Amino acid sequence: MSAPTPQVEAEPQNALTQKFTQKEWDAVKELRTALPLIIEEALPNVPDARLKTIDMWGVPIDPGRVDDARVSVILLKFVKASNFNSEEAIKRLTATIKWREEFKASETINEEFPQEVFGGVGFVFGKDKAGRPITYNVYGAKSDLHAVFGDLERFLRWRISLMEKGLRQVDFQTVDSLMQVHDYLGVGLNSRDANSKKAASEASKIFQDHYPELLHLKFFVNVPSLMTWIFWLFKPLVSSATFAKLKVVGSGPTSIGKELLQHVDATELPKQYGGQRDSS
Numbered sequence: 001m002s003a004p005t006p007q008v009e010a011e012p013q014n015a016l017t018q019k020f021t022q023k024e025w026d027a028v029k030e031l032r033t034a035l036p037l038i039i040e041e042a043l044p045n046v047p048d049a050r051l052k053t054i055d056m057w058g059v060p061i062d063p064g065r066v067d068d069a070r071v072s073v074i075l076l077k078f079v080k081a082s083n084f085n086s087e088e089a090i091k092r093l094t095a096t097i098k099w100r101e102e103f104k105a106s107e108t109i110n111e112e113f114p115q116e117v118f119g120g121v122g123f124v125f126g127k128d129k130a131g132r133p134i135t136y137n138v139y140g141a142k143s144d145l146h147a148v149f150g151d152l153e154r155f156l157r158w159r160i161s162l163m164e165k166g167l168r169q170v171d172f173q174t175v176d177s178l179m180q181v182h183d184y185l186g187v188g189l190n191s192r193d194a195n196s197k198k199a200a201s202e203a204s205k206i207f208q209d210h211y212p213e214l215l216h217l218k219f220f221v222n223v224p225s226l227m228t229w230i231f232w233l234f235k236p237l238v239s240s241a242t243f244a245k246l247k248v249v250g251s252g253p254t255s256i257g258k259e260l261l262q263h264v265d266a267t268e269l270p271k272q273y274g275g276q277r278d279s280s
């Protein structure tokens, strides 16, 4: 007699899912079961959407398959961002799939942006000690901030492209988040005009809504002392969990390095932040 077919297949595992609690597994499985309906709801104009494989941060999510542990890692992010409220998690995931389709978020990684406007303003560079990629935003790199922020749609596509490129270096097997550095060297109060303020709040909102639980830590460096109060303006715009991950550190390589070298090896950190590498 052949052996009976197991009722419940073993969940695919990786180093991250092995740390899931039972409560987390239960919530992830519930969300995964709802995936065909979630995708159908999010993509009303796509025929047979419930069978469609979608891209989330470089990972294909096939609603008909359960054998990719990376998908469980991603779904847990929506669960956690919704405080384990399953209805809320379904709403969040639906909204994110819809937004990714409308914004064409995955396509931003292949888009070209004018080098004279965005060159040096943002880059993905090196890894932290745990292997998380690091993205840098150097909003004072260009004297012409109007060119960077004047066309809001173009700025947002560029900023999302940077985030998506960073996430392509997150494997969701051993690491599931990234580190970010904002460098404000060279910005002044007059750099904060209506365009840059709108760009900052819109970008923050997109990250809050559609990139949940992906930030490990975010450092603000070279912040002019007269502008540190701006940090607090963002408190109401981001969740308290995200706000707790934001840190204003010093100015200049020695003082920045003192903090960043706790998280990043010198060989992975640009010289201007106290490391040993040339970033260009």
Ligand code: HEM
Pocket: 137, 139, 159, 184, 187, 188, 191, 192, 196, 199, 200, 201, 203, 204, 205, 207, 218, 220, 223, 224, 227, 228, 229, 230, 231, 232, 234, 238, 246, 248
């Ligand atoms: C002209 C000056 C500034 C510009 C152009 C600017 C630009 C931006 C932009 C575009 C974002 C959106 C999120 C992102 O790109 O990752 C952002 C977020 C943020 N900025 Fe600034 N910023 C300026 C000054 C400052 C200063 C002086 C501080 C004080 C530390 C600050 C603190 C923050 C915080 C806390 C966030 C939210 C973090 C997040 O959404 O992840 N900004 N800024």
